[in-house]
Amino acid sequence: MKIKVTINGAAYEREVAENITLLHFLREDVGLTGTKEGCGGGECGACAVILDGRPVNSCLVLAAETDGGSVSTIEGEAKDGKLSEIQEAFARRHAVQCGYCTPGMVMSVRALIERNPRPTVAEIKEGLEGNFCRCTGYVQIIEAVLDVTGQADSKQEPTHA
Amino acid sequence: MLETSNPSSLQHVGHSPARQEAPDKLTGAAVFVSDMTLPGMLHAQVKKSPHARAKIRRIDVTRAARLPGVRAILTGEDLHYRIGLYVVDKDILAKGVVRHYGEAVAAVAADTLAVAREAADLIEVDYEVLPGVLNHMDALKAGAPLVHPDLGAYDYVKAVFSPQPGTNIANLSKCRKGDIEKGFAEAAWIVEREYTNPSVQHVPMETHVAIAQWKMGDDITIWTSAQSPFTVRDLFCSSFKLPRSKVRVIIPNVGGGFGGKAGIHLEPLVACLSRKAGGRPVKFQATREEEFSLLPCRSALTYRIKTGVLADGKIIAQKMEMFWDAGAYADYAVNVTRASGYSAAGPYEIPNAWLDAYTIYTNKPYGTAYRGFGHVEFFWGLERHMELVAQTIGMDPLEFRRKNLLRPGSLTLTGEKITAHTGDVRKCLDAVAEAIHYGELTPAEMAREARTGLKIGKGVATLHKAPAMPSFTATSVIVKMNSDGAVLVNVGLTEIGQGSTTALAQIAAERLKFPLNKVKVTVEKDTDRDPYDWQTVASKGLILTGNATILACADLLEKAYETAGQALRAQACDLDHDGEKIFVRHDPDHSVTFAQIAVGYAYPDGNAIGGPLVGVGRYIAQGLTNLNKETGQGLPALDWTYGAHGIIVEVNAMTGQYHILKIASAYDVGKAINPALVRGQCIGGMVQGLGTALCEGYVYDQQGHLLNPSFTDNKIPTSKDLPDEIECVIVETPQLDGAYGARGVGEHPMISVAPALGNAIKNAVGAELTHMPIRSEDVWRAIGHKEPVETWITKTPTGSCRSVVWGG
Numbered sequence: 001m002k003i004k005v006t007i008n009g010a011a012y013e014r015e016v017a018e019n020i021t022l023l024h025f026l027r028e029d030v031g032l033t034g035t036k037e038g039c040g041g042g043e044c045g046a047c048a049v050i051l052d053g054r055p056v057n058s059c060l061v062l063a064a065e066t067d068g069g070s071v072s073t074i075e076g077e078a079k080d081g082k083l084s085e086i087q088e089a090f091a092r093r094h095a096v097q098c099g100y101c102t103p104g105m106v107m108s109v110r111a112l113i114e115r116n117p118r119p120t121v122a123e124i125k126e127g128l129e130g131n132f133c134r135c136t137g138y139v140q141i142i143e144a145v146l147d148v149t150g151q152a153d154s155k156q157e158p159t160h161a
Numbered sequence: 162m163l164e165t166s167n168p169s170s171l172q173h174v175g176h177s178p179a180r181q182e183a184p185d186k187l188t189g190a191a192v193f194v195s196d197m198t199l200p201g202m203l204h205a206q207v208k209k210s211p212h213a214r215a216k217i218r219r220i221d222v223t224r225a226a227r228l229p230g231v232r233a234i235l236t237g238e239d240l241h242y243r244i245g246l247y248v249v250d251k252d253i254l255a256k257g258v259v260r261h262y263g264e265a266v267a268a269v270a271a272d273t274l275a276v277a278r279e280a281a282d283l284i285e286v287d288y289e290v291l292p293g294v295l296n297h298m299d300a301l302k303a304g305a306p307l308v309h310p311d312l313g314a315y316d317y318v319k320a321v322f323s324p325q326p327g328t329n330i331a332n333l334s335k336c337r338k339g340d341i342e343k344g345f346a347e348a349a350w351i352v353e354r355e356y357t358n359p360s361v362q363h364v365p366m367e368t369h370v371a372i373a374q375w376k377m378g379d380d381i382t383i384w385t386s387a388q389s390p391f392t393v394r395d396l397f398c399s400s401f402k403l404p405r406s407k408v409r410v411i412i413p414n415v416g417g418g419f420g421g422k423a424g425i426h427l428e429p430l431v432a433c434l435s436r437k438a439g440g441r442p443v444k445f446q447a448t449r450e451e452e453f454s455l456l457p458c459r460s461a462l463t464y465r466i467k468t469g470v471l472a473d474g475k476i477i478a479q480k481m482e483m484f485w486d487a488g489a490y491a492d493y494a495v496n497v498t499r500a501s502g503y504s505a506a507g508p509y510e511i512p513n514a515w516l517d518a519y520t521i522y523t524n525k526p527y528g529t530a531y532r533g534f535g536h537v538e539f540f541w542g543l544e545r546h547m548e549l550v551a552q553t554i555g556m557d558p559l560e561f562r563r564k565n566l567l568r569p570g571s572l573t574l575t576g577e578k579i580t581a582h583t584g585d586v587r588k589c590l591d592a593v594a595e596a597i598h599y600g601e602l603t604p605a606e607m608a609r610e611a612r613t614g615l616k617i618g619k620g621v622a623t624l625h626k627a628p629a630m631p632s633f634t635a636t637s638v639i640v641k642m643n644s645d646g647a648v649l650v651n652v653g654l655t656e657i658g659q660g661s662t663t664a665l666a667q668i669a670a671e672r673l674k675f676p677l678n679k680v681k682v683t684v685e686k687d688t689d690r691d692p693y694d695w696q697t698v699a700s701k702g703l704i705l706t707g708n709a710t711i712l713a714c715a716d717l718l719e720k721a722y723e724t725a726g727q728a729l730r731a732q733a734c735d736l737d738h739d740g741e742k743i744f745v746r747h748d749p750d751h752s753v754t755f756a757q758i759a760v761g762y763a764y765p766d767g768n769a770i771g772g773p774l775v776g777v778g779r780y781i782a783q784g785l786t787n788l789n790k791e792t793g794q795g796l797p798a799l800d801w802t803y804g805a806h807g808i809i810v811e812v813n814a815m816t817g818q819y820h821i822l823k824i825a826s827a828y829d830v831g832k833a834i835n836p837a838l839v840r841g842q843c844i845g846g847m848v849q850g851l852g853t854a855l856c857e858g859y860v861y862d863q864q865g866h867l868l869n870p871s872f873t874d875n876k877i878p879t880s881k882d883l884p885d886e887i888e889c890v891i892v893e894t895p896q897l898d899g900a901y902g903a904r905g906v907g908e909h910p911m912i913s914v915a916p917a918l919g920n921a922i923k924n925a926v927g928a929e930l931t932h933m934p935i936r937s938e939d940v941w942r943a944i945g946h947k948e949p950v951e952t953w954i955t956k957t958p959t960g961s962c963r964s965v966v967w968g969g
Contacts, residue, residue, distance in 0.1 A: 033196035034189015036416070038366045039449040043872035046366055074189035083184060091183040094837040097845060098658030099186030100193065100366040100416030125880040132872070134364050134417050135658045137848030138880040139887060140841055157177060157836045158843065158889035161592040161827060 008076025025063035045131030048104035055111035074103035097135030177837035205445035210259035213865025214293035233437035260489035263454025293524035297486035308522035336793030344478025344513030348469025351956035356542025359858035367416020370446035375436035389696035420530030453870035460528030464542035488527030500629030501535030544622035544916030586803035593807030596825030618925025627798030628699035632785035637692035646755030653694025700905030707900025717776025724771035817941025827890035832902035846910025854915035
């Protein structure tokens, strides 16, 4: 079937199979491989994108469902050759390690702070619960969210004994 | 090779710049193998065994072969190569027999993934199901089926390992120190107990994936999500009897490794499919389910410890027996057995020690390296046991630990003498004890208990680990100066998230006295272009590659000074430099820029000298020996990183539900090259350790089918599982042969989280836990479980354990 969808502000008109997921449509048809596949079952959040303002696991959405809609992926996060404030905060706060969960995590943070500009730590944990990260232990990601929402204390470093 | 500098003069080391590759990873630009598509690329799928042990009577590929778009099909009978790191025991595809649930028996390469999937479904396998060996303790019994009847015919690393043909024992490592029987005779108390933990999955967010192209003339290129490019290349070449120059291994960004991608896994299979398909590149990526059973896991362990203690609380003797469940193939498990064997007593001084550590084949998915390399598993038992021993003899567990800790002059299990520079475990332990107000409840905690009706308990646990690696582990680094005077650093060490790229850039910038933005460490690895490194494992990268980086920078500067000396008509000994130029120390205006000499210096008349500046550094582990096979004595450890955790837990004594209020961790890292990266390792590893402690583990049915190969049934910690408070403490006792004094801390944060939690729960509600993970129902059961003390206290000062007052 033919779909019309806006991805990161650009219009796409594509022929898609009825059973192709948004994830595979983005990665294989459109060539945007920033969105990752971690489980294919909607459990890990590596494939999170924003569809019509809502965060979704793109492995659980059919490309056909996005017809007429608007999708934001990690490739649209930086603007005019500059990292977004979220991305800057992630870099500054060491919220990235292997980087595989990072695109989905950034999109979930984007969705979170757009609906809640000053989330508490509990709300951040709730908001990112669906995004697995096996490297960071989440703490520096939470600190990055506090930072980008203007709630961070000084840069966190370990204490010395 | 410590670069001694006044810490206050360090410009880069000890600071926390952002990681170099962060922008790539944050914008989706970073390419992982899973993102790659090559021209003409085919997609592979495998047919997997639904049985734990079965004879393959017949494989029929006729229907699969007829499917349009199928380009290659392979079964075990087509492939005559065996692979193995230390014991060469694994066929690329099962031959004649399957040895574990999920094992690959056939593989397909097709134009699309959908066709490959359909073709794999159409392959028909006729099995004769055989009784499997599903429990590693049963596997040792006389008459147990043999997982590898041909064990005696396999090649293995003879200097280090001891397979026992005719049994299911892939390796037996021993350690004998002092006189164990004399020690037990002198002991006032003897306490013995068994501790267990299941297999677990690493869960890298990027599952294993490889692309291979087997071109004309056996020219092979492999792109793989792996930790160790040179090990993939060298093991591949050994199996296929190819020259190293024929095989090129490329590793771009890696979506997590944790040991699971340390060795060689999917690469031989995809390469064989490519050859069969006439040289078209073939890609295979494991599904999340396949990651659990086709790819390896962490071995289960049964650990028996018998400890003899003098009346004053000093340990006099300890007998240790480790039974490691290797699963169907030996892979890294034999070396996990060796390394955890020589570390098995923890950071404690044991004058008389006896250890046997077995690696046992079973019909289950096989074990491999996993962050901590055996130490997460055995420290569970060891640090629960130390708690039990202390409480048995009526001594505070913290005091008991302090009394028995290694100190300068102590001898380890293998006879290595500890020095003042080895690291300070006491300082780590004291730091976490202080951070959790060990041994008391604060007024706020007492008020909380009164308010909630829940019990608060506190526990500590120590840890140590040395890199587990061959005695001759080596690495090399090349520093190349670009024509603008900035440098590019090539290392074989792989960036798998640990931050080595950034830390090495800081080390190079420090040694060169360059600004950090003039140093780039490449992320992508290529065995044809990068200098050799053994593996990215063992928390050894910082010390070995760090040193080689320092040496490569020194070499580059020496060459730069030589050219500059000629250009300036000055002696090298009178020169100095900054980030821009080399100058005459007593006449600083007399200078030449690095850019002027980077690729050779040209005099005004056009005459030229020098040439491109390239520095080479190489470093090899110093002074290590193989261990004596009978006594385990020798020098296996390049360095020891010590640490400790302290946990405050709140437990519901009625239900066993618990919640971690605080965890404090301390590590003696020698020197934190980048404190924020160290903190990232500390917290990330600790949370991964919490996964092991709280909930993770393989569950099988009685036929050996894995029941929970998914995130639905095998949870890993999410952001909502974090303790309320997390504190990281760094201790810095410089490692004399470490780069700027640093030692590794990649694996250590995961070790001993579980026993610290177990000890805290015990101290809260008396639940005596001997198995991890610790689920709420386990705590509930343990609270209600009253075991006669004579089952574990086998000697007391008065002769009978009946005299012991056991609070429970």
